[in-house]
Amino acid sequence: MAATDHVVIISGCRTPVGKFQGSLSDLSATQLGAIVVREAVKRAGVDPSQVDECIMGNVVSAGLGQNPARQAAIFGGLAPEVGAMTVNKVCGSGLKAVALASQAIQTGDSTLVVAGGMESMTNAPYLLPQARKGLRLGDAQIVDSMIRDGLWDVYNDYHMGLTGENVAEKYGITREEQDEFAVNSHRKAISAIKECRFKSQVIPVELPAKKKGAAPVIFDKDESPRQDTTIEILRSLKPAFKKDGTVTAGNAPGVNDGAAAVVVTSAAKAKELGAKPMVRIVAQATSGIDPKWVMMAPVGAVRKIWQKTGWKNEDIDLYELNEAFSVQALGVMRELGLNPEKVNACAACADRMPDGDCASVHVHFFGIEAELTHHPEG
Secondary structure, three states: OOHHHOEEEEEEEEOOOEEOOOOOOOOOHHHHHHHHHHHHHHHHOOOHHHOOEEEEEOOOOOOOOOOHHHHHHHHOOOOOOOEEEEEOEOEOHHHHHHHHHHHHHHHOOOOEEEEEEEEEOOOOOEEOOOHHHOOOOOOOOOEEHHHHHHOEEOOOOEEOHHHHHHHHHHHOOOHHHHHHHHHHHHHHHHHHHHOOOOOOOEOOEEEOOOOOOOOOEEEOOOOOOOOOOOHHHHHOOOEOOOOOOOOEOOOOOOOEEEEEEEEEEEHHHHHHHOOOOOEEEOOOOOOOOOHHHHHHHHHHHHHHHHHHHOOOHHHOOOEOOOOOOHHHHHHHHHHHOOOHHHEOOOOOOOOOOOOOOHHHHHHHHHHHHHHHHOOOOO
């Protein structure tokens, strides 16, 4: 592509991260999505009618209604003529939405695309799988759709936490290493909040007053990072998924609520609009792997990027890695030989976005962090 045809991101935003049953618990995934769609378009300085398509990642979709991305688009102020697509690639959903937006720009199918992700794990419903046939006698099983649709390995019939245990065993990653990584993740996140490094990306969300006659509550800070987390506290926790395991509630991320969106276009269109590109998308890649090793799936994709771009590991200034578990991040860094100082500058395990949108947050955050630290490539 010519330089003027490069795919760029011209704006982006996210909600604060709401913890499970926390401040965002009264908002559905599509309501959260609408908030970021509206704000991302506003920040881009474009008329909503100029947007061609809206692509949003969402994993736990049960009960949300038809095409959640379409709901986020319409309720987010986009025109009814705008096409919309919901993507489910579990933790990679938001990133895949951005990748599809990039492809749409490259092929000329779209000029301006809003892409991102949205999730309310708090509001994931419980299911009655056998109720359709009728419950004649006896008890029935209730299924948690958050676990079933978002956190369960259907191929091996176990919780995703056990895929983290697989990585720990293969790479000899100790409990101590995982706990230390988690503590450091919380420290980085708290430091980033205090230094206002998230301020430009976070949209304050107005919440209804808790008491009649009181003013609305403004929610503008992530709830997940814990300032009081210490290595001693994490050492005291029991394994969560395996009797003699190493993955605990302390070195795994929480389940959260939130949404994020970016506006994707070509460099030529950005110039026409007078918009300053935050990020240029140079290349993208995807890779699959045996489900038991799903935590190591990023390895293949990163190596494809190195090959496509001609970049070497040492050429990269910043890496943003989805910390599904501390052990996952440690395993990927070990396999790829990544410098920990270049990975997740402001943490991810402590401040992990929900399944559907975490990756789109990484893309947007990279643009901000690259500008703050003058690190151009990642």
